[in-house]
Amino acid sequence: MKDVYILAIETSCDETSVSIVKNGNEEINTVVLSQIDIHKKFGGVVPEIASRSHVENITIVIEECLNNSNMKVEDMDAIAVTYGPGLAGALIVGVEAAKTLAMIYNKPLIAVHHIAGHIYANRLEKKLKFPLICLVVSGGHTEIIYMKEDYSFQKLGGTLDDSVGESYDKIARVIGVPYPGGPIIDKYSYMGKHTYNLPVPLDDDSFNFSFSGIKSAVINLVHNEKQRGNEINVYDLSKSFEDVVVDILVKKTMKAVKKYEVKELLVAGGVSANRFLRETLKEECDKQNVELIVPELKYCTDNAAMIAAAAYNMYLDNRFSDLDLKIKPTDKIN
Amino acid sequence: MICLFFDTSLETLKVTLTKDYNIIYDKEINSKNDHSSYLVPFINEAFKKNNIDFKDVDKIIVGIGPGSFTGTRISITVAKTYASSLNIPVIGISSLEQMIYDVNGYDYYVPIIEEKNNNIYYSIYDKNKIRIQDDTYSNNDVLFSKLSEFNGKVAIISNSNKIYEGYDCFNKSINVCEIIKNIYNNNEEKNPHLLKPNYIKKIEVEEKL
Numbered sequence: 148m149k150d151v152y153i154l155a156i157e158t159s160c161d162e163t164s165v166s167i168v169k170n171g172n173e174e175i176n177t178v179v180l181s182q183i184d185i186h187k188k189f190g191g192v193v194p195e196i197a198s199r200s201h202v203e204n205i206t207i208v209i210e211e212c213l214n215n216s217n218m219k220v221e222d223m224d225a226i227a228v229t230y231g232p233g234l235a236g237a238l239i240v241g242v243e244a245a246k247t248l249a250m251i252y253n254k255p256l257i258a259v260h261h262i263a264g265h266i267y268a269n270r271l272e273k274k275l276k277f278p279l280i281c282l283v284v285s286g287g288h289t290e291i292i293y294m295k296e297d298y299s300f301q302k303l304g305g306t307l308d309d310s311v312g313e314s315y316d317k318i319a320r321v322i323g324v325p326y327p328g329g330p331i332i333d334k335y336s337y338m339g340k341h342t343y344n345l346p347v348p349l350d351d352d353s354f355n356f357s358f359s360g361i362k363s364a365v366i367n368l369v370h371n372e373k374q375r376g377n378e379i380n381v382y383d384l385s386k387s388f389e390d391v392v393v394d395i396l397v398k399k400t401m402k403a404v405k406k407y408e409v410k411e412l413l414v415a416g417g418v419s420a421n422r423f424l425r426e427t428l429k430e431e432c433d434k435q436n437v438e439l440i441v442p443e444l445k446y447c448t449d450n451a452a453m454i455a456a457a458a459y460n461m462y463l464d465n466r467f468s469d470l471d472l473k474i475k476p477t478d479k480i481n
Numbered sequence: 482m483i484c485l486f487f488d489t490s491l492e493t494l495k496v497t498l499t500k501d502y503n504i505i506y507d508k509e510i511n512s513k514n515d516h517s518s519y520l521v522p523f524i525n526e527a528f529k530k531n532n533i534d535f536k537d538v539d540k541i542i543v544g545i546g547p548g549s550f551t552g553t554r555i556s557i558t559v560a561k562t563y564a565s566s567l568n569i570p571v572i573g574i575s576s577l578e579q580m581i582y583d584v585n586g587y588d589y590y591v592p593i594i595e596e597k598n599n600n601i602y603y604s605i606y607d608k609n610k611i612r613i614q615d616d617t618y619s620n621n622d623v624l625f626s627k628l629s630e631f632n633g634k635v636a637i638i639s640n641s642n643k644i645y646e647g648y649d650c651f652n653k654s655i656n657v658c659e660i661i662k663n664i665y666n667n668n669e670e671k672n673p674h675l676l677k678p679n680y681i682k683k684i685e686v687e688e689k690l
Contacts, residue, residue, distance in 0.1 A: 206565040243558040246521040251535040471518045
């Protein structure tokens with residue numbers, strides 16, 4: 148079969164990224180322009196600033212990726228783009244750029260769900276073995292997904308309020324750690340002890356999560372300690388928080404692995420870079436003889452390579468979009 | 482000479498294709514919050530219907546705002562992606578300037594875009610349609626106290642049917658051929674990568690810094 152080259156664009160949040168991937172698993176080149184330094188001074192992603200940055204950089208990133216790959220748009224078999232979920236003003240920049248390329252070069256347009264992208268990031272390293280369970284953990288998502296076969300997504304459960312990444316960032320802000328605080332909390336937790344008593348988040352029979360309770364508990368705790376004039380031990384608080392959160396994520400994920408009798412567990416999304424989560428899942432998977440696949444760190448955060456990887460299956464199925472493609476900022480995966 | 486004009490910075494979306502100053506495709510619809518669904522399909526239709534190749538355009542002229550932030554970004558993204566990939570010259574034109582070319586015979590031309598709470602975007606052009614005040618965002622009192630000191634006939638051209646007492650008021654009408662005649666050679670072409678919306682207004686978080 149002829150090789151398939153897909154150029155993908157991802158602008159759903161605060162990274163402007165373009166990538167070319169061959170046959171859904173061989174990354175030719177990926178350019179990621181992160182806006183993290185711009186948003187840092189605001190303590191989080193400001194949607195309007197993200198959108199402004201995307202529109203200023205999108206064509207530069209496209210051109211750079213093509214130059215790095217030594218390829219032209221003419222060489223592509225399709226143009227793929229994240230259509231949702233994400234920030235509306237940010238998504239629209241990627242979608243308009245992709246539509247324009249598809250129109251002027253007469254290429255098929257493929258609309259990729261952002262979470263499908265995170266899941267398929269794993270295929271850039273390894274062939275996926277179905278059926279499998281995927282734990283999606285990021286700043287915007289916390290979901291357990293069952294995949295019976297390629298490109299079939301059954302959501303078993305998800306967060307009812309904050310995503311896990313959000314709760315990390317919010318806790319970080321409360322204890323004075325700069326944005327994005329999640330990775331720092333993870334680091335701190337290795338330097339502390341579990342000394343603070345925090346509530347266990349939604350420990351029930353479902354595959355759902357709830358992290359707003361533990362967030363409030365931490366905020367109250369910090370507030371009360373301050374009032375009493377006591378200093379917070381940020382390392383111990385990080386450890387106490389991470390223990391409780393990772394414990395519930397792992398518990399529910401492993402329950403899904405057991406219930407659906409799968410032999411492979413994928414982790415996807417920005418929080419899959421969390422060391423303690425990786426280690427704990429690895430331990431559990433080893434015990435149960437399940438293969439754990441965690442993306443390389445560079446594929447954990449938002450990038451267009453994962454969008455191109457996911458688009459490959461849609462390309463094979465001729466699942467193309469028309470030029471009137473709309474963004475869907477709150478689209479669900481199933 | 483083939484020119485492609487489009488603008489999505491206000492409520493109406495307009496796509497016009499011209500050949501030697503003749504309009505060969507023109508579409509203007511009110512698609513307010515859904516410009517994204519229509520812009521690229523209309524551009525595509527313009528070329529397909531006329532059997533013109535995308536690379537045969539001599540110049541792209543695109544509205545750069547002020548207006549809706551997201552709306553303006555839609556056009557700008559399409560224009561700069563198109564222009565940079567096919568090496569086509571691109572010129573950005575203010576949504577205010579676009580309004581002045583269908584009205585003639587005045588000493589001053591004042592295009593206005595109405596915003597909330599009597600705030601407006603406006604600029605001022607003299608009788609030769611030379612800009613004497615850059616695109617500005619302010620309360621409309623500021624403009625009208627300024628205009629009261631002007632001698633001569635003033636035409637107010639706005640995107641609403643609001644009537645300003647004592648002035649000749651026109652509803653905006655975009656005359657693409659006149660725009661092309663006026664700016665085709667005058668305006669400097671931009672590196673398409675550097676094309677960006679003319680927001681004018683700062684966003685809240687920036688003001689607070």
